[in-house]
Amino acid sequence: MLLGHRGWKSDSTAEGYVETSVENKKIIATKITGSSVTHIEIYLSKKIPFYIIGYSFGTVVGLEMISLLEEKGYNGIMILIDGSPAYVTSSLKTQFAHETETQFQTAILTKVSSFVISFDVFTQYEEALLKSKDFDERMDLFLSVIPPETRNKQKLKKQAGVAVYNRLKAALNYTFKNKKIKSAVHLFKAKYPMVDEEDGYQLSKVCDNIAQVITIDGDHVSILNNPNLVKAVSKVVQLKS
Known part of the structure; x- marks a missing residue:
């Protein structure tokens, strides 16, 4: 499952949905994940770890989703591509x-x-x-x-x-308010970040099991075209499959 931020053109369910009233309604990550979990749960097994890959704002949605699934007794592996709640908020403020x-x-x-x-x-x-x-x-x-x-x-x-x-x-305005995530989390961060942030993008505040933090050459956008990112992510999946 890949959750990403595709900007203006995106109409992905993982990204959110179109609001009819700017003043009265907000897109909240928990609303997005709450509706999505119901649909994907039928494909999961509590005996086999699942994978969620999130990029940019998709990392926030992914962490919310994995938190909800953990509450239901599932265990997963979260792969974050240049993002975290703290990093997303800081970069947007900049x-x-x-x-x-x-x-x-x-x-x-x-x-x-x-x-x-x-x-x-x-x-x-x-x-x-x-x-x-x-x-x-x-x-x-x-x-x-x-x-x-x-x-x-x-x-x-x-x-x-x-x-x-x-x-x-x-x-x-986002704040992660759930229990700390127990599932293994792998962070692949850009060598040239959008904002100065600590090495682990403050993931220790929301995750108990940070398996690794790897720096990939490139910026927030160009790392997606770096073959080393594909290899690194594939290695995580293969090691755990």
Whole structure:
């Protein structure tokens, strides 16, 4: 099972779901995992360890899921690829530095815009975004300045933007509140992290059995293309199978 963070285009169940009201609803990792556990439990055996691989924000979802499964008497192996609750929160606070909710929402749209339009074009609308009354209005303005052909090619839709906002908001406010995880946890971290964090990404606060911490050459994105990561993860699976 692979849980990952695929950004704007993702509509993965493991990632979350689209909210219809930004103000009244939130995406919470425990809600995601609670619904998922019911579906995957029929494929598990309490005699055979299961595997969960999580990348980026998916590590948070994965840890929540493995915690719920442990409560039901299952034992698993968690493989974390450059992520942990502390690391995800710290990196988001760095990438989307803000003092107000308005600044946070605008920072998200600024980040997304950097992939689809020039900085010069976006800065012309930045003040208007800050003055918009809420995220719904900001999304309307943001999408209006994206050329239709780019919007269609990148599948940029208001619904997806709201989903991204809610995921980031939930991650920023996330706190692991369950019992410490007993299952073995393997962390594969990037050599060039997004933020300075202790060697084990503070996993000792949520996990009792940290089997290994291995550094993979690359940054948060490029490590996914590093064949050494594939080999290292495969080795863990083969050793335990």
